[in-house]
Amino acid sequence: MLAACFTKTDCPEVVCSMADFVRLEYDIDGENFTSAGEASVKVKRSLRQMGFDPETIRKVSVSMYEGEINMVIHADGGKATVDIYDDRIVIVLADRGPGIPDIDLAMQAGYSTAPDNIRSLGFGAGMGLPNMAKYTDEMKIESEVGVGTTVTMVVKV
């Protein structure tokens, strides 16, 4: 079931010549839970080097961190692509995991399907997706059960 449709042509952000943005790409390793969150630290470092303001950097790194953790917990990892423009940062997190059957339910604060072993580490409070929405200016979830999920987030500068 295609829960929410969001294709690249709908997204004006990608209609842009290569010279205008910086693309950072990361493979999120689903095998290794201890390395979860490392990509967002790298993105943070790069944004600092490009002189983005601390508030923007925090929004990007928090929302990306939550998304990264989600991909590791639920989807055996995936791919993160961060496109940096001078007025906005677009984060695309794509996985080939189980998909989200009910996105509205998943978006509810406190709703979680994280397994117990993950909860014992302090994750699984059901705040991942709500936090991602809270820290970004736009968020879209494209998900198909059995195929995977793609979350696209935009932080305006």
Add this chain to the structure above:
Amino acid sequence: MNSTNDEKVNLTAEYHSYMTDAITHSVMLDRDKCKGCTNCIKHCPTEAIRVRDGHARIENKRCIDCGECIRACQYKAKKAIYDRFEDFADYKYKIALPAPSLYGQFEEVNDLDAMLSALVELGFDDVFEVARAAEMVSEYTRKYLERNDSLPSPVISSACPVIVRLISIRYPLLLDNILPVMPPIEVAARVARKEALEKHPELSDEDICVLFISPCPAKASYVKNPLGVKKSAVSGVLSIGEMFFKMRAAMKTMREEKVQAQSGIIGISWAGTSGEASALFNEKYLAADGIENVIKVLDEIDNGNIRNLDFVELNACNGGCVGGVLNVENPYIAKARLQTLRRYLPVSLNRMGDQRLDSYEWDSLPEPEPVSKLSDDRHEAMRMMREIVAITHTLPGIDCGSCGAPTCRALAEDIVKGRAVADDCVFMMRDKLLKQCASLTQTEEKGETT
């Protein structure tokens, strides 16, 4: 009197002027001893060191004086810069400020009074224990945490100057979280000066020198480039390692004890990790030590992942101040010894009383220093970042350090900044040479067939 100091400053200027900057650091390179190996660049937490022309160089504005390169250098080419007691002979009144970690250095001595009296024996007119000021700062912190509900959470200790510098260059949003009170070394210097002037009305402030006996070079940098205050009341920083031998000798010949220790368990415990935090009588704290661990904790706080904590104590050195590079004793042995030394002491002997600690609050918050920024112009910075990403992809990605940069990514940054070339990478160079050889052979073969 200042000739030795000037010499040191010149050496620093020579080896550290990689980037022009106002900050004077306290780590210098002995060029004759430096073999140009890559141990130090791999251990620098801020990637401040490069090996160029066979020698290590420290990028001034990135150095946070953590001392990791001193620890890492097997050739002892990295040295801490500190003052010598002899350089201050001209002052009328000399006050020693022993760090709490000093107490843990002496194997045979279990008498704090003897250690402090040795300082007087060596020529100091008075001794003011930094542990005393630490107890005052602990009291201030307890009150600060109580009175402010709207504090940025968690409050981060301001005691380790390496941490404050690290936050100012890398975590600008966390500057507001730092406890806005001067570190114990500064409070101690100010209270000691005040007490000396009260005891000796004939003295003026210029007659007094206050010398900190330090476990780390970062404190020497702090005094030269104070954080949160305009000018430090500390006149100079001596090394525990150097004073240790003098003090040991003095204790052997000393006839009587002239000074009484005035610190309690809390003050002495500041020498090790969680000493400061546990003095708050509030279990909602975190104490981390070792610069790599500290960076991980700061990343987590910066991301908002550490909740429900009131206080965070961070120490750059393993084990806390007992782990500083100027100490002589193994940090864990020193810490164990401190546990014995403090055993029958009162919990705390120093209260703020009429020493109103409000007057020891910072003059101003440390400024953010975005040292990693590629360019002030966003478009230029983005252009450079695109190049960095592209070049990083062409590099082997094994972070071998042979080029003199700590990682392939760091080399890519150096190339884009015009400080290195792709041929500095031995693998790129090898491929280039192989290709040239191949094309030469081809040309030769062609020549033979015709």
